[in-house]
Structure formats: C-alpha cells, structure tokens
Amino acid sequence: MILEARGVTKRFGGLVAVDNVSFYVKEGEIFGIIGPNGAGKTTLFNVITGFYEPDEGRIFFMGNDITGKKPHKLAKLGLTRTWQIVKPFLGMKVIDNVLVPIYATKGIVTGLDERDAIERAEEILDFVGLLHRKENLAETLPHGERKRLEIARALATEPKMLMLDEPAGGLTPKEMDEVMEVVKKVRDSGVTITIIEHNMRVIMNICERIMVLNFGEKIAEGTPEEISRNDDVIKAYLGERFHARS
Ligand SMILES: Nc1ncnc2c1ncn2[C@@H]1O[C@H](COP(=O)(O)OP(=O)(O)OP(=O)(O)O)[C@@H](O)[C@H]1O
Ligand SMILES: [Mg+2]
Known part of the structure; x- marks a missing residue:
C-alpha cells in the first residue's frame, strides 16, 4: 500500500465536497477515480496533494502521515499531481x-550539471513522445501534446506516485489513446498511478481497481467488471449531471 486515505472530509461552507472517504492505492497499480460532474474527485486530489487541508481524516503516503503537508514537500517525498x-x-x-x-527538484540541492539536466529532459520528452517538439513553444502544441507535456513535467520531479486529473479530458479519441499509452508506460516504469477520468471506455481499459464518488461519498470500489455491474454506479451515471457533461 503506497497511499491510504482514512475518513477524509472536505467542506466548503455548507457543502460537503468530500464526505468521509477512505481508500488505498497499492504500489504499482493504476487506481481509477470516477464519478459524475461535481462529485468531489478534484477536491479529493487537492486534499491529498496538499493544496487544501482536510476538515477531517488522515492521509498516509509510503507509511508517513502526510496530512496537511504542502505540495512541494510532498513532491520531494515522491507524490506529484x-x-x-x-x-x-x-x-x-x-x-x-x-x-x-x-x-526545482534536483539542481539547487545537488548542483546538477546543465548538460545532465538537458539530457534528462530529453530522455523524459522522448518517453512521452515529444522529443521532436523540444524547440517548439508550448503554446504551439495541440491539446493532446500539452497533456503529454504536463505528464513530462510531473515525471521531471521523479515521482513514486503520479496523480492525474482527467489527462484525457477534451481530447479526440486518437489523442486519448496516445495519452493512455504514456500513462501505461509510466506505470510500467515503476510509478504508481491514481487517475481521475470521465471516459468509461478509457478507465475500464486501464485500471486495476476503481473507486466511484457521488455527491462527495464513496459509493463503490472494485475491479472494472465489478464496477460496471454495480447498481448504485449505474444509477449515478444515468443521472442528469453525467449526461450534461458527456
Ligand atoms: N474552492 C472551492 N470552493 C467552493 N466550492 C468548491 C471549491 N472547489 C470545489 N467546490 C465544489 O465542490 C464540489 C466538488 O467539486 P470537484 O471539483 O471536486 O468535483 P469533480 O468531481 O472534480 O467534478 P468534475 O468532474 O466537474 O471535474 C462541487 O460542488 C464544487 O462546486
Ligand atoms: Mg474535477
């Protein structure tokens, strides 16, 4: 178990955005988080990765209690989003x-050599399939390549666990497949993945286990097969909020 959340709650005024959610992620897996629009997925990420403090609950990463730790500290521990x-x-x-x-991760501490840094950057760009783009301005990249650049920047922090918030959002099916190939490669290189995703085809294909949130609460957890047969999940996904989005 690389990550564990115990009874995490986050409120915004009267709204309970994340409601007493507990889950764990095993080392080396791709763990999916799904749920309709506004279910609390991004808020849960924000709490785990230190952008918000939870109102209740605790979060553990590689055996350490990381509750309330700031994002840059967490990145040093190997947790990046x-x-x-x-x-x-x-x-x-x-x-x-x-x-x-x-x-930011290495240079200042270790006095990383410029040539080594460039070599490492090129290696990462090659890994995500963007080496041929290295001299282009980021603003010239199409959306799918920007998403892969975002993953490249996260990999530059040498994470042990990468948390991806809808890396396929707004992409064409072809771009989506390219991003998911990169996600699988990242996992195969030894990085544990937690991924939020709206596209059912994508998430069912890529994840070992999935947790489903609805109105801030965890309503189901299991393998893709278990999730796709779960009545509560089917109900939540037939709701209007999901249709409005997809
Ligand atoms: N900073 C904030 N202040 C107030 N309310 C917020 C804040 N962030 C999120 N919320 C509310 O919390 C609820 C959960 O939002 P969140 O963004 O976590 O949902 P989500 O599952 O990521 O949705 P989506 O699929 O649209 O990305 C929503 O009702 C949202 O309006
Ligand atoms: Mg979100």
Missing part, C-alpha cells in the same frame, strides 16, 4: 518546461 486544466508555461519552449521542474 497534474491538473484538470493543463498549466504548462505556454510562452516557454517545450524543453524548458521540463527543465524547470528538473532544476
């Missing part, structure tokens, strides 16, 4: 987008 709305430095070259987190 990406954002639903991608945030690359658009006015910077693709390679510089990857060099920034490399230096």
Whole structure:
C-alpha cells in the first residue's frame, strides 16, 4: 500500500465536497477515480496533494502521515499531481518546461550539471513522445501534446506516485489513446498511478481497481467488471449531471 486515505472530509461552507472517504492505492497499480460532474474527485486530489487541508481524516503516503503537508514537500517525498486544466508555461519552449521542474527538484540541492539536466529532459520528452517538439513553444502544441507535456513535467520531479486529473479530458479519441499509452508506460516504469477520468471506455481499459464518488461519498470500489455491474454506479451515471457533461 503506497497511499491510504482514512475518513477524509472536505467542506466548503455548507457543502460537503468530500464526505468521509477512505481508500488505498497499492504500489504499482493504476487506481481509477470516477464519478459524475461535481462529485468531489478534484477536491479529493487537492486534499491529498496538499493544496487544501482536510476538515477531517488522515492521509498516509509510503507509511508517513502526510496530512496537511504542502505540495512541494510532498513532491520531494515522491507524490506529484497534474491538473484538470493543463498549466504548462505556454510562452516557454517545450524543453524548458521540463527543465524547470528538473532544476526545482534536483539542481539547487545537488548542483546538477546543465548538460545532465538537458539530457534528462530529453530522455523524459522522448518517453512521452515529444522529443521532436523540444524547440517548439508550448503554446504551439495541440491539446493532446500539452497533456503529454504536463505528464513530462510531473515525471521531471521523479515521482513514486503520479496523480492525474482527467489527462484525457477534451481530447479526440486518437489523442486519448496516445495519452493512455504514456500513462501505461509510466506505470510500467515503476510509478504508481491514481487517475481521475470521465471516459468509461478509457478507465475500464486501464485500471486495476476503481473507486466511484457521488455527491462527495464513496459509493463503490472494485475491479472494472465489478464496477460496471454495480447498481448504485449505474444509477449515478444515468443521472442528469453525467449526461450534461458527456
Ligand atoms: N474552492 C472551492 N470552493 C467552493 N466550492 C468548491 C471549491 N472547489 C470545489 N467546490 C465544489 O465542490 C464540489 C466538488 O467539486 P470537484 O471539483 O471536486 O468535483 P469533480 O468531481 O472534480 O467534478 P468534475 O468532474 O466537474 O471535474 C462541487 O460542488 C464544487 O462546486
Ligand atoms: Mg474535477
């Protein structure tokens, strides 16, 4: 078990965005989090990765209690996330987008050599299939490539666990498949993955286990087969909020 959340609750005023949610992620797996629009998925990510403090509950990463720890501290421990709305430095070259987190993670502490840093950045860009784009400005990349650049920037922090918030959101089916190939490669390289995803085909294909949130509560957890047969899940996904989105 690499990550464990116990009874995590996050409120915004009267709204309980995450309601007493407990789950764990096993080392080396791809763990999926699904649920209708507004179910609390991103809020749960924000709490786990230190952007919000939970109102209740505790979070453990690799045996350490990380509740309330700040994002940069968590990145040092090996826990990194990406954002639903991608945030690359658009006015910077693709390679510089990857060099920034490399230096932020390593350079200052170890006095990382510039040549080594560039080599590492190129290695990561090659890994996500963007090496040919290294000299382009990030703003010139199509959406699917921006999502892969976002993953490259997260990999530059050398995570043990990567949390991906809808990495396939708004992509064409072809771009989606390309991003998911990268996600599988990242896992195969030894990084545990937790992924939020709306597309059922994608999530059912890629995950070992899935947790389903609805109105902040965990309503189901299991293998893709178990989840797809679960009555509560089917009900939640037949609701209007899901149709409005997809
Ligand atoms: N900073 C905030 N302040 C107030 N309410 C918030 C805040 N962030 C999220 N919420 C509310 O919390 C609930 C859960 O939102 P969240 O973004 O976590 O859902 P989600 O499952 O990620 O949805 P989506 O699929 O649309 O990304 C929603 O009702 C949302 O409006
Ligand atoms: Mg979200």
